[in-house]
Amino acid sequence: MTKADLVAKIAEKANLTKANAERALNAFLETVEGTLVKEGKLTLTGFGTFMVEKRGARTGRNPRTGQAIKIPAAKVVKFRAGKLLKDAVK
Numbered sequence: 001m002t003k004a005d006l007v008a009k010i011a012e013k014a015n016l017t018k019a020n021a022e023r024a025l026n027a028f029l030e031t032v033e034g035t036l037v038k039e040g041k042l043t044l045t046g047f048g049t050f051m052v053e054k055r056g057a058r059t060g061r062n063p064r065t066g067q068a069i070k071i072p073a074a075k076v077v078k079f080r081a082g083k084l085l086k087d088a089v090k
Contacts, residue, residue, distance in 0.1 A: 008021075010024065046082045046084035046085070048080055050078070051078050052076070053075070053076055055074050058071050
């Protein structure tokens with residue numbers, strides 16, 4: 001599903017225009033991003049939890065040459081599905 005498909009579904013289910021649905025989706029995405037940057041965690045009860053975690057530096061291998069390379073430490077976003085979402089997907 002693309003963002004355009006998602007906007008169309010939101011517009012249909014919430015009885016909004018596509019323009020209003022896209023503004024709402026963009027506002028949601030900006031809010032999630034801002035919250036993760038400031039607080040590092042966002043919980044949507046029943047849906048799941050987005051969290052920022054630190055991944056330490058490590059040594060990897062270049063698949064072409066097999067040469068060892070250093071991969072720097074980074075922050076990554078992880079998502080843990082909530083019970084309602086897990087049950088819906090089953």
